[in-house]
Amino acid sequence: MRLTAIKSKVDAGEKIAMLTCYDATFAKLMERAGVDALLVGDSLGMVLQGEENTLNVSMHHMTYHTKSVAAGAPDTLIVADMPLGSYEHDHEAAYKNAIWLIKSGAHMVKLEGGGERVATARYLVERGVPVCAHLGFTPQSVNQLGGYKIQGKTTESAQTIIQDAMAMADAGVSLMVLEMVPASLAKHITETVSAPTIGIGAGVDCSGQVLVLQDLLGIYSGPASKAPEDFKTPRFVRNFLKESHSIQQAVASYVRAVKEETFPAAEHSY
Numbered sequence: 001m002r003l004t005a006i007k008s009k010v011d012a013g014e015k016i017a018m019l020t021c022y023d024a025t026f027a028k029l030m031e032r033a034g035v036d037a038l039l040v041g042d043s044l045g046m047v048l049q050g051e052e053n054t055l056n057v058s059m060h061h062m063t064y065h066t067k068s069v070a071a072g073a074p075d076t077l078i079v080a081d082m083p084l085g086s087y088e089h090d091h092e093a094a095y096k097n098a099i100w101l102i103k104s105g106a107h108m109v110k111l112e113g114g115g116e117r118v119a120t121a122r123y124l125v126e127r128g129v130p131v132c133a134h135l136g137f138t139p140q141s142v143n144q145l146g147g148y149k150i151q152g153k154t155t156e157s158a159q160t161i162i163q164d165a166m167a168m169a170d171a172g173v174s175l176m177v178l179e180m181v182p183a184s185l186a187k188h189i190t191e192t193v194s195a196p197t198i199g200i201g202a203g204v205d206c207s208g209q210v211l212v213l214q215d216l217l218g219i220y221s222g223p224a225s226k227a228p229e230d231f232k233t234p235r236f237v238r239n240f241l242k243e244s245h246s247i248q249q250a251v252a253s254y255v256r257a258v259k260e261e262t263f264p265a266a267e268h269s270y
């Protein structure tokens with residue numbers, strides 16, 4: 001499944017089911033379970049490395065995991081995160097790092113933020129690199145945002161996200177992740193911009209959904225340094241394994257719930 005197939009599904013009104021993936025075994029399983037797109041997210045810093053956040057993930061980590069995922073899912077669209085420090089300082093460095101990810105097996109790269117990042121996205125798109133924007137809560141800015149907080153709650157901040165989304169669409173991005181924003185704001189953006197939106201904590205009206213695999217399986221319990229009982233699962237997470245007999249069935253049930261629009265429900269949204 002490539003980008004054109006994803007776009008045809010969106011045009012036909014079908015929701016896109018995306019999941020994070022970091023290795024070949026899960027990539028193979030997810031491809032067979034009907035996942036439309038795999039995100040090699042820098043969330044691997046948290047779920048694989050046990051860190052508190054995504055800030056220490058490097059290009060070497062990202063290319064290593066992208067290669068593994070590409071090996072396991074040769075027929076699925078693979079989006080790879082550009083880690084912190086790999087794209088912000090100059091456009092040429094962003095381009096070189098994006099090409100490194102593409103050569104490792106990604107079909108698209110994802111970068112966080114609006115504002116000045118719009119020019120970076122445009123630079124990559126003009127050179128033939130498909131880009132996924134990431135707006136709303138952007139984990140690489142966790143320190144500036146003061147923690148894991150919902151974004152776009154005030155009229156002013158919602159307006160900024162809408163303008164960034166429009167500018168990113170104008171720059172030619174192919175997809176747009178919207179993280180932890182009010183469902184009404186995500187709905188408005190989805191109806192306004194040309195690029196399909198993929199929500200996480202952004203309500204059911206996005207063009208598709210993404211979840212971190214370990215969250216879907218209910219096995220993520222916070223950073224390695226903290227006791228699992230001190231970890232509070234985010235509101236937008238649903239444990240699909242609890243109601244399934246196998247991981248494959250849990251993933252397939254996530255895909256079905258996204259397509260049937262039963263996930264996310266109101267209780268998973270803001």
Ligand code: KIV
Nearest residue numbers: 020041042043177200
């Ligand atoms: O890194 C990641 O997994 C992500 C998703 C949470 C969207 O960016």
